[in-house]
Amino acid sequence: MRRYYNRGMGPCKNAITRFCAIVAVGLLSISCGRYLERSLDSPSVDGETVTFRVKVSSARTVQLAGDWSRNNWARGDAEEGEVLVGLMERTADSGVWELAIRLGPGRYRYRFLINEAEWLLDPENPRVVDDGRGGKANLLIVP
Secondary structure, X not given: OOOOOOOOHHHHHHHHHHHHHHHHXXXXXXXXXXXXXXXXXXXXXXXXXXXXXXXXXXXXXXXXXXXXXXXXXXXXXXXXXXXXXXXOEEOOOOOEEEEEXXXXXXXXXXXXEEOOOEEEOOOOOOOEEEOOOOOXXXXXXEO
16 A cells, blocks of 8 residues: 655654644643732631722722621721721722731621722622621621
C-alpha cells in the first residue's frame, strides 16, 4: 500500500498546533483572571476585627447593615441620632467598598445597603439565612 503525504505540511501543522495552544492559554488566563477579580475575601476575620468588602461600581454610598447592637440594621442607636451607620469607604480598586469593625465571638446576620435604598447580599459569602424580618441576610460566625 502506498502512502501519500504532503512533505510541506509538517512545519505548517506544528505552527497551527502552537497557535491553538497559545490561544487556549490566553483564554484560560482571561477566564481565571475574571474569577480572581471577583474574589474579595469578604468577610475576613482577624481576631476581633472583621473586614467586609463588596464590589458595587455604580454606588454612591454603601452601608454595612447587621444585627449587632451598634449597627441595628444600619439604623444605629436612635438616641445618639446617628446618620449613615455602617458607611463603607471606597478603596483604590474601582468599585470596591470596605469597612473593618470590631465584633466579639458570635453569630451575626448582615447585608449591604446600596445608595440608602437597595439591599444586597454579600456575593462572597454563601451562608444565607432568614433575617428575622421576612427577608434574607448573610451569616457571619466569629469564633
